[in-house]
């Protein structure tokens with residue numbers, strides 16, 4: 001994807017000693033309830049292989065002495081993740097612009113999402129989280145949380161590489177922001193409370209819609225795409241299918257525990273959004289998915 005460095009007032013860089021958790025590896029799963037954080041990756045992957053996300057920083061970032069406070073943000077000249085950060089900010093800004101425009105055209109109010117870059121652990125409006133959960137969106141504070149080290153994890157452990165695979169991840173999380181703005185996430189949370197037996201099935205539908213919205217966004221930037229970009233996103237959406245993640249982690253597959261959809265479903269809905277470009281074609285809540 002062709003891109004350029006842009007400034008954004010909606011990005012909070014906490015990588016250099018912001019609101020993270022001490023040590024960065026202290027998991028507090030209590031904050032990860034289904035009505036709170038919508039987790040991008042299936043938990044089964046994490047519990048299936050404890051070490052799978054505890055990787056070394058692929059960019060060899062500097063470590064921070066305990067208790068040392070540093071100003072927010074890392075100077076660009078000293079930032080080993082500079083390009084990845086700037087690309088992420090660019091994609092985030094473009095998704096935000098796209099959705100703001102769409103909402104405006106439909107006469108609906110739109111509140112900006114924020115992007116929080118962190119490293120290791122972070123405090124959110126949905127509780128504490130570590131980067132082990134993967135990129136996620138918290139509806140309570142309307143923020144997308146991104147540990148840039150997931151880029152390397154995605155490539156090395158999920159086999160999803162390329163800049164547009166990464167763009168798909170960010171666009172998917174922004175799809176959750178759209179759902180929050182439209183009230184869809186609240187409705188689904190309510191239905192999940194009313195029908196606990198439908199909890200996972202509803203989660204799958206919500207996630208597939210976020211994939212479809214990511215596809216809708218991909219269509220809007222088609223002029224800036226390069227050969228292979230859509231393939232990268234399609235490959236990434238297959239890589240994070242519940243069936244594939246479970247098989248990879250445990251060797252078996254249990255469809256009742258799916259929360260995000262199969263590889264086939266995820267790539268299908270991304271593709272549908274990408275071909276149509278119309279959010280209205282992303283109705284994953286009626287009929288089969």
Ligand SMILES: [Zn+2]
Nearest residue numbers: 039040207210
């Ligand atoms: Zn999601």
